[in-house]
Amino acid sequence: MKNQSELYKKVCEYLGCDLDSTPCKQIQEYLKVCRNCEVYVDKIKKTVNIYKVADSCDQLPGDICKKLFITLNLNDLNHPEELSEKD
Amino acid sequence: METKDLQQETELVSKAQNGDRQALSRLVIEYRNRIYHLGLRLTNSEQDAEDILQETFLIMIKKIHQFKGKSSFYTWLYRIAMNIGLRKLKSKPHKYQHVSINDPDIEKISSTAASEWPTFDYGQISEKRFRKKLDELVEKMPDNYRTVFILRDLHELSTEDTGKILQITPSNTKIRLMRARNYLKEQLEGLVAEEGLI
Structure with missing residues (x-):
């Protein structure tokens, strides 16, 4: 079990609040009696992580890059190899 | 940066x-x-x-x-x-009816016995069928929650920058993010068990 202070910071972070804000101070009090809070925060963290992992699998298709530079009339400036290897 | x-x-x-x-x-x-x-x-x-x-x-x-x-x-x-x-x-009809997004039920969190999620099998997450379900959950969120979730959690922009982009206050940004995260967590509770991810 993490110590109270560390838990408090985690809950605030995942609720999106500033650490010294009133909601966070209220949460600090609440944590003293809430044993499920750490589990809740862990699930929020894993939920966000699932979406980050899922999104990181997406690649920008090479033909979209080429079409983009043609549309922008910038295709004469870059080599296709460079464009596909960047990012 | x-x-x-x-x-x-x-x-x-x-x-x-x-x-x-x-x-x-x-x-x-x-x-x-x-x-x-x-x-x-x-x-x-x-x-x-x-x-x-x-x-x-x-x-x-x-x-x-x-x-x-x-x-x-x-x-x-x-x-x-x-x-x-x-x-x-x-300009397009919504594919799904948007769900109602609420604050986390604090009473429920504290009174129900919490079961932890072990580490996920992230290999399964990239599978097309599971990805589709993840996408659907996000798509069902109203635009004002989805946009905050995308900018803050997926693009890792700050609360301030997210607020500027969406022209909402930092407080509104935080509230919407909290509700969006809670909604997705609740939906995933059933999905991860159903898919055998835990």
Whole structure:
């Protein structure tokens, strides 16, 4: 079990609040009696992580890059190899 | 963004404003992936994401001389992309009926015996069928929650920058993020068990 202070910071972070804000101070009090809070925060963290992992699998298709530079009339400036290897 | 990168970008933007096409090209290369993925997550459509990508950079080239540096360049660019994306969403019928998003039920959290999620099998997450279900959950969220979730959690922008892009206060940004995260967590409770991810 993490110590109270560390838990408090985690809950605030995942609720999106500033650490010294009133909601966070209220949460600090609440944590003293809430044993499920750490589990809740862990699930929020894993939920966000699932979406980050899922999104990181997406690649920008090479033909979209080429079409983009043609549309922008910038295709004469870059080599296709460079464009596909960047990012 | 680090100070050195910020300086380099400021110089690049300045050159682009003075008609340097190479500088414009560098800015496109820098941001094309992020803008495409923003569009993809927002619309859940590859075609719409490509349209958003092209329209965003066309407007960037047309209006870059109007950028005054009052916000960071990427905030300005994201705002253009977000406006195009939201306009596109409004022009089409919703695929799903949007769900109602509420605050976390604190009483329930504290009174129900909590069961932990072990570490997920992230290999399964990239499977097409599971990805579709994840996408559906996000797509069912009302636009004002989905946009905050995308910018804050997936693109890792700050509360302040997210608020500037969406033209809402930092407090509203935080509240929407909290509700969006809680909604997705609740939906995933059933999904991860159903899919055998835990």
